[in-house]
Amino acid sequence: HNFTQSWQLVLVAILELLRSCGLFIFGLIVCIYNAINFLLHTQWSLKAPSKSLPHQIGISESIAISSVKRIRKAFGTSFNDVLVACAADALERHLLACGSLLDNRFMFMIPTSLRRIDDWSMSNEVPLYFQ
Structure with a gap:
């Protein structure tokens, strides 16, 4: 049994x-x-930009944290999402002004942590999202 x-x-x-x-x-x-x-349905642009920056440039305008918080709340998104959108817009405008934007789509990858705020382990948990 x-x-x-x-x-x-x-x-x-x-x-x-x-x-x-x-x-x-x-x-x-x-x-x-x-x-x-x-891979089959993504158009890859391997052509290097016609103009490259010979040196690092940086321009900074101050933005009030209260403005970022208001935008975040209005769109129901995160503080970081608002800042990434601002940075993406600034970079796209710069590339357009330099004639370095290869097509009408501007895409970049955003690393995003999947960790809990109290997780201090050394492993990687970072997917990339296309913007």
Whole structure:
């Protein structure tokens, strides 16, 4: 009787392992499909800008934190999102003025932390979002 129960437990464990492996493989296939689809349907511009900056430039205008907070609240977004939008707009305008924007789309990647505020571990958890 115990022998039969033991084999049943082993069989259940094997089936659970196979199910988990199947889900992992399915997830891997979906991930590969999405990556291939992204690569095939994204137009890549490998041409270097015609004008490059020979030196670092920087211009700063002050912006009141209260203004950023008001914008954040009006759009229901984060403080950081407002600042990233400002930086993206400034960079796009600069590239347009220099004639260095290669097409009418301006895209860049934003690293975003997935960590909880109390997580100080050394592992990387940073996806990139296209803006």
